[in-house]
Amino acid sequence: VQWQAVVVKGAIKRLIPFKPQLRRLKRMVAGYDPVVPNLWSTIGHAEKIFADLDARNFDLRGATVLELGSGWFPVIPLLYRFKGAGRVVMTDINPYLDPVSFAAAKRFVSDNLRQITGRLGLDSEHCQTVLTETRSFDAPDFNYACPFNIHSIADGSIDVISSRTVLEHIPPADLIGLFAALRPKLSVRGLMIHLVDESDHLEHVDKSLTRINFLTMGPARWALVNWCCDYQNRLRHHEFPALFRAAGYRIDEQLSWVDESTLAIAPTLKLVPPFDAMTPEQVSTLESLFVLTPERSA
Numbered sequence: 001v002q003w004q005a006v007v008v009k010g011a012i013k014r015l016i017p018f019k020p021q022l023r024r025l026k027r028m029v030a031g032y033d034p035v036v037p038n039l040w041s042t043i044g045h046a047e048k049i050f051a052d053l054d055a056r057n058f059d060l061r062g063a064t065v066l067e068l069g070s071g072w073f074p075v076i077p078l079l080y081r082f083k084g085a086g087r088v089v090m091t092d093i094n095p096y097l098d099p100v101s102f103a104a105a106k107r108f109v110s111d112n113l114r115q116i117t118g119r120l121g122l123d124s125e126h127c128q129t130v131l132t133e134t135r136s137f138d139a140p141d142f143n144y145a146c147p148f149n150i151h152s153i154a155d156g157s158i159d160v161i162s163s164r165t166v167l168e169h170i171p172p173a174d175l176i177g178l179f180a181a182l183r184p185k186l187s188v189r190g191l192m193i194h195l196v197d198e199s200d201h202l203e204h205v206d207k208s209l210t211r212i213n214f215l216t217m218g219p220a221r222w223a224l225v226n227w228c229c230d231y232q233n234r235l236r237h238h239e240f241p242a243l244f245r246a247a248g249y250r251i252d253e254q255l256s257w258v259d260e261s262t263l264a265i266a267p268t269l270k271l272v273p274p275f276d277a278m279t280p281e282q283v284s285t286l287e288s289l290f291v292l293t294p295e296r297s298a
C-alpha cells in the first residue's frame with residue numbers, strides 16, 4: 001500500500017455520512033478480522049505494562065481499571081481481567097468496538113491462550129475460565145463507555161487509568177484538559193500507565209516510508225495529511241512530561257525506546273521545525289511508557 005492511497009481513502013471515509021452505522025453493517029455482513037501481527041504487538045506492549053505494575057507490587061486483584069481509547073480489539077482489557085481486575089471500563093471517542101470485533105479479540109486470545117499466559121506468567125486454566133465468563137462488553141464489571149462522559153465516573157473510584165497507542169492521537173491542549181479532569185477520579189493508590197507510539201503511523205501501512213517521515217512535512221502539508229488520517233500530535237517523548245505536570249501529575253517513571261535504524265538515518269533527513277532543532281535521539285525515540293500519579297498539592 002502507498003501512503004498517498006491511504007490518505008485519499010481516509011479523506012473519502014471522513015466525508016461519508018452515517019459512518020458508524022455503515023461500519024457496523026459491513027462487519028455484520030463480512031466479519032472483521034484483526035491484523036494478527038498488530039495483536040502480537042499489543043501483547044508485547046501488555047508485557048511492558050504488566051511488568052511495570054508487577055515491579056511496583058501494584059495489586060490488580062479487585063482493582064477498577066479505566067482504559068482510554070480501547071479501539072477495535074480489547075485485548076488489554078481482557079488481560080486486566082486475567083490479572084484479577086474487579087471492574088474494567090473501556091472508553092473511546094469513536095465507536096470502533098462492536099460485538100463482531102469483540103468476538104475476534106476473544107478468539108485471538110483464546111486461540112493463543114497458552115502462549116499469551118506463558119508470556120505474562122498467568123495461569124492458563126484460570127484465564128480460560130475468565131475468558132468464557134466474559135460474554136459481552138456491557139456487563140457491570142466489563143463495559144464500554146463510548147462516547148465517554150468523564151462526569152459519569154465517581155471521584156476516587158479508579159485505581160488504574162491505562163492506555164496503549166492513544167496519547168499520540170490527542171491534541172496537546174486536549175490532553176492536558178482530559179488528564180486534569182481524570183485526576184480526581186483516581187483512588188488514593190491510583191495511578192496512570194500509558195504506552196505511547198511516537199512513530200509515523202502511515203509507515204505502519206507503507207513500509208517505503210521512514211518511521212519519522214511525518215517530521216519532514218511542513219505545517220500545511222501535515223495539516224492536510226493529518227486531517228485525512230487518524231490525527232497524530234507528533235509530540236516527542238521528551239515533550240510529554242511538561243503536559244502531564246501541567247495537568248497536575250508527578251512523573252513516577254518514564255521509559256523510552258530509541259529506534260536504532262531511525263537513529264542511524266535521522267541526521268540525513270530534512271526535518272522541519274521544531275524537529276530540526278531536536279537531537280537525533282529525541283526524534284528517534286519511538287516508544288514510551290509513562291507512569292503518573294496525582295500531584296497531591298495540585
Ligand SMILES: C[S@@+](CC[C@H](N)C(=O)[O-])C[C@H]1O[C@@H](n2cnc3c(N)ncnc32)[C@H](O)[C@@H]1O
Nearest residue numbers: 068069070071072092093094164165166169170
Ligand atoms: C491507535 S488506536 C489504539 C486502540 C487500542 N488502545 C489498541 O491498543 O488497539 C487509538 C484509539 O484512541 C482513541 N482516541 C483518540 N482520541 C481519544 C481521546 N481524546 N479520548 C479517548 N480515546 C481517544 C481512538 O478512537 C482509537 O480508538
